[in-house]
Amino acid sequence: MAGINEKLEQIVELEKQLSKIKDVDILQERILTECRRIINADAGSIYEVIDNGASLKIKYGQNDTRQKLLEPGMKLPYTSFTFPISETSICGYVAKTGKPLNIKDCYELDESLPYKFNKNPDILSNYKTTSIFTFPLKSEKELFGVIQIINKKDEDGNVVPFSDEDILLITHLANDIVQFLENAYRFQAIVTRMNRLAALRDPKETGGHVERVSTFALEIYDRWAFNHSIPLIDSQEFRDNLKIAAKFHDIGKVGISDLILKKPGRFDDFERNVMKAHTCMGAQLFHPSEDELDTMCFNINLHHHDRWDGGEQAYPGKVNIDDYVTGDPIPQAEKLMGTEIPIEARIVSVADVFDALSNQRCYKEAWSIEDAFAEIEKCSGTQFDPEVVEAFIQIKDRIHAISIAMKDMEVPVKAS
Secondary structure: OOOHHHHHHHHHHHHHHHOOOOOHHHHHHHHHHHHHHHEEEEEEEEEEEEHOEEEEEEEEEEEEEHHOOOOOOOOOOOOOOOOEEEOOEEHHHHHHHHOOEEEHHHHHHOOOOOOOOHHHHHHHOOOOOOOEEEEEEEOOOEEEEEEEOOOOOEOOEEEOOOOOHHHHHHHHHHHHHHHHHHHHHHHHHHHHHHHHHHHHHHOOOOOHHHHHHHHHHHHHHHHHHHHHOOOOOHHHHHHHHHHHHHHOOOOOHHHHHHHHHHOOOOOHHHHHHHHHHHHHHHHHHOOOOOOHHHHHHHHHHHHHOOOOOOOOOOOOOOOHHOOOOOOOOOOOOOOHHHHHOOHHHHHHHHHHHHHHHHHHHOOOOOOOOHHHHHHHOOOOOOEEEEEHHHHHHHHHHHHHHHHHHHHOOOOOOOOO
């Protein structure tokens, strides 16, 4: 195994990578992965503070032992639960006191301690937790969350306690992690406020919708990337940009007149064509592009209503965005089809339609999850990219669990 000086050098390089991640969720997932890797831990979880500091919510759980039992390309079941911050649980104690805990064997805790180890997850998963290191993610002003690292392994694969060297390395990294989280939360606040502005204009859209579409899109991409043998190192920046850009997929609706956007009845042909032009107006917000995120936002806005088969219902096609005048109906253009449509737009198209079908809107009842899946599958090869639909169906159970867990959610704005 690498010595401490080599690991410190790895941490310096890792910090450069983490500092570039803009999305909070992607950053949290990567933080957990890298903390485990640095000290060779088998499993772990990262928790986010919610309810104005009253509760912790699991964001990501990882377990190499359980992951190895799954088919290639599959992920551990999606879980979502919260619990109050109190000193009776290990994570609650760390969050409440701000002090890290290094536990050699969680089944041998002194009964006089205020916190207890919850054995139920071990029983349900047939997994044995032994050594645990839990530490807070805390700035001078705010607690962002808690990380729990489980079952340190030695060179022979045996579970051993976390060493003083392990604690030193993670503590060194944790100080900078908090700064990266603060930056990501600031960026998230900007994204959330922009989407709230769009929601004020369009009462049919909600913050929950854009968050679910963003999360679905990431899950679809991960499976699509596995199916195409794309190495994780090559997809990391794409994942970060996709998670953010998907949230802006309908931001162009801010440019639609209220007379059309909030019209209670059916649109006439002119109104429908103005409404379709939200794709062009959204793309204009990110044009000209200054970086890869801008480019992805542009592509998703402009092309998430294009169809795989280039059918008549597709729009806007091969438009020249420089020629479009804000507020005009959608211009006539040659259809875009197949792989001419950027992959990010093909993915968001599936995620957007699935969420629209499976959730209630002011103009429609929610479809059942099964009916929504069936509709997506039926439209494979016509409206949607067959390979994207294949990836979507392969993760059906995970999409279903996320849909239930994120139903009617809204995103609070963390101000720092």
